[in-house]
Amino acid sequence: MYIVNYTSDDFNEKVGKIKTVIIPIGSVEAHGHHLPLGTDIFSPRVFCEKIDKSIGDKIWIAPEIPYGQSYDLSIYSGTIDIPSDVMAEYVYHIGKSFYNQGIKNIVFFNGHGGNITALNLASEKLARIGATAMNINWWMDYSSEILTITSGQGHGGEDETSAILYYDESLVQMDKATKNSNKALYPVKFKDRGKTIFKDAITGDATLATKEKGEKIINKVAEKIIERIELMINEIYFKVEE
DSSP states (O other), X not given: OBGGGSOHHHHHHHTTTOOEEEEEEOOOOOBTTTBOTTHHHHHHHHXXXXXXXXXXXXXXXXXXXOOBOXXXXXXXXXXXXXXXXXHXXXXXXXXXXXXXXXXXXXXXXXXXXXXXXXXXXXXXXXXXXXXXXXEEEHHHHTHHHHTTTOSOOOTTSHHHHHHHHHHHGGGOXXXXXXXXXXXXXXXXXXXXXXXXXXXXXXXXXXXXXXHHHHHHHHHHHHHXXXXXXXXXXXTOOOOOOO
């Protein structure tokens, strides 16, 4: 259920039974020459549509947070960069406000890698006040599933481009799709990462993307995400290995 579509009275009536909220979080950021700046907003959006159709009576879906941390890509036109510490505090207070309204389970549905540090910090703070917080990074958490469909992954690469082709192919300029084979050897921050590792604001091979691959990715990953959210709703956090 999209929370903004309901009245305060509706919320008050349902909050006793629905104690889980999904907060989609993206970024406004360059993704090569072929994908829209809103790519990291659109991917959580299409997943939330699938989630709502499947278990919409068990969850709230909050409005999107469109901006994120994007230091590496900030050298490219149109990219908006919010520092991780600022973002973490902002996101924490959103989660805290939901918690104060009676929502125990806070799900940060992330569409952008640069947000991970901020979301981890916010989740730790939420856990300290009694909330249960979970971060979903769809391209990373379900990489093994995605790689049964695509030959590779990347920022604006085959998997992400396929997902946006499925979301709205009119937004994708496939004639401008390119390939960048540069890949980080290990996690390291340095001044020119955006010019080298993220050359032309892309990693991987976008030319291999198709709408059909995007449909398979979205459906397969959505199924896995729904399973995880249901575990959270039922307060199943671990299993005992025999």
